Amino acid sequence: MLKQLMVLWILIVCANMASADEQNFLEEIESSARAWLGLNDEGRYAESWRNSSAHFQKKMTEADWLKKANEIRKPLGAMEARYIATAGQAKKLSGLPEGEYVVLQFYTTFKDRTLALETVTLAKEKDVVWRVADYAIK
Numbered sequence: 001m002l003k004q005l006m007v008l009w010i011l012i013v014c015a016n017m018a019s020a021d022e023q024n025f026l027e028e029i030e031s032s033a034r035a036w037l038g039l040n041d042e043g044r045y046a047e048s049w050r051n052s053s054a055h056f057q058k059k060m061t062e063a064d065w066l067k068k069a070n071e072i073r074k075p076l077g078a079m080e081a082r083y084i085a086t087a088g089q090a091k092k093l094s095g096l097p098e099g100e101y102v103v104l105q106f107y108t109t110f111k112d113r114t115l116a117l118e119t120v121t122l123a124k125e126k127d128v129v130w131r132v133a134d135y136a137i138k
Helices: 002-041 045-050 054-059 062-076
Strands: 079-090 101-110 113-124 130-137
Touching: 002 045, 002 062, 002 079, 002 101, 002 113, 002 130, 045 062, 054 130, 062 113, 101 130
Parallel strands: none
Antiparallel strands: 079 101, 101 113, 113 130
């Protein structure tokens, strides 16, 4: 009986540790995404490009991103609120090389648009830092 209780206790401790690690991981990813989005909210598009993944930078020059970001964001007005909607992990995503990815979706309200869905794909880079590899807004 004591042995069974000990095994049960170990399982509970391990489950709690795994849950805490997963929570820390999600907080780190969400924080990275929000920091990058925040740069765009402030109109700091060049800085957001420099802080994006190597794939993002290869796909689009800084000048192209500045133009695209301005076209996308300016008509929306100021960001008012952003809530996380979904999160998922993947090894393969369409248009991206095989790797480690997390896709976050946010419901975001802007001054001149009631509601938008922002999709932020983060990639784990060689330096083990999660950076934005793709961004879409609908």
